[in-house]
Amino acid sequence: MDIKAIILDEKAIQRATTRIANEIIERNKGTKNTVLVGIKTRGVPFAERLAEKIDEIEGDKVPVLTLDITLYRDDLTEINEQPIVNDEFHGDIKDKTIVLVDDVIYTGRTVRAALDALVDKGRPSKVQLAVLIDRGHRELPIRADYVGKNVPTSKSEIVSVNFKEIDGMDRVIIRD
Numbered sequence: 001m002d003i004k005a006i007i008l009d010e011k012a013i014q015r016a017t018t019r020i021a022n023e024i025i026e027r028n029k030g031t032k033n034t035v036l037v038g039i040k041t042r043g044v045p046f047a048e049r050l051a052e053k054i055d056e057i058e059g060d061k062v063p064v065l066t067l068d069i070t071l072y073r074d075d076l077t078e079i080n081e082q083p084i085v086n087d088e089f090h091g092d093i094k095d096k097t098i099v100l101v102d103d104v105i106y107t108g109r110t111v112r113a114a115l116d117a118l119v120d121k122g123r124p125s126k127v128q129l130a131v132l133i134d135r136g137h138r139e140l141p142i143r144a145d146y147v148g149k150n151v152p153t154s155k156s157e158i159v160s161v162n163f164k165e166i167d168g169m170d171r172v173i174i175r176d
């Protein structure tokens, strides 16, 4: 694995997380009716970190739910197979403000599948999207409301987000 660049280090991830947590609070004038929904795999620890930050800032414990979407797409190829959604989601989202959380947005297909899964579970009052990295190359008309960092990439590159909870370290790298 050739690391071409370290885009964010641990401190930078912390700063981006704090900023997004503040933006979520500001945009929604608090977080009273808010539920964070982390998209597996790394959307989940990111959502948990955002919830922790929101609690620190607002003293408000927002629920974190987990959405399990398994992609059968190899990010290195141009094959665009549809994500498979596994039904592991337990929580009431009716009339809630949902913030979908993922580590990376690329084609947008994962988020589209997550939106489909979500509306099957109930009718949220609104859905917003938070990502740590937007690497461009969208194939669907989907954009994030909260972005840690926009990273211009070529299609052949891969952005890897590493979180301590899963990978033993915090960093975001670009590799070939």
Ligand SMILES: O=P(O)(O)OC[C@H]1O[C@H](OP(=O)(O)OP(=O)(O)O)[C@H](O)[C@@H]1O
Binding pocket: 039, 040, 041, 042, 043, 071, 102, 103, 104, 105, 106, 107, 108, 109, 110, 111
């Ligand atoms: O916008 P898209 O083109 O759908 O790509 C973004 C998705 O790709 C990554 O997931 P990955 O498939 O690597 O699964 P993982 O998170 O379980 O590792 C990332 O975590 C996003 O969920």
Ligand SMILES: O=c1cc[nH]c(=O)[nH]1
Binding pocket: 075, 104, 105, 106, 135, 157, 158, 159, 160, 161
């Ligand atoms: O480069 C990419 C593309 C999709 N998802 C990732 O996590 N990285």
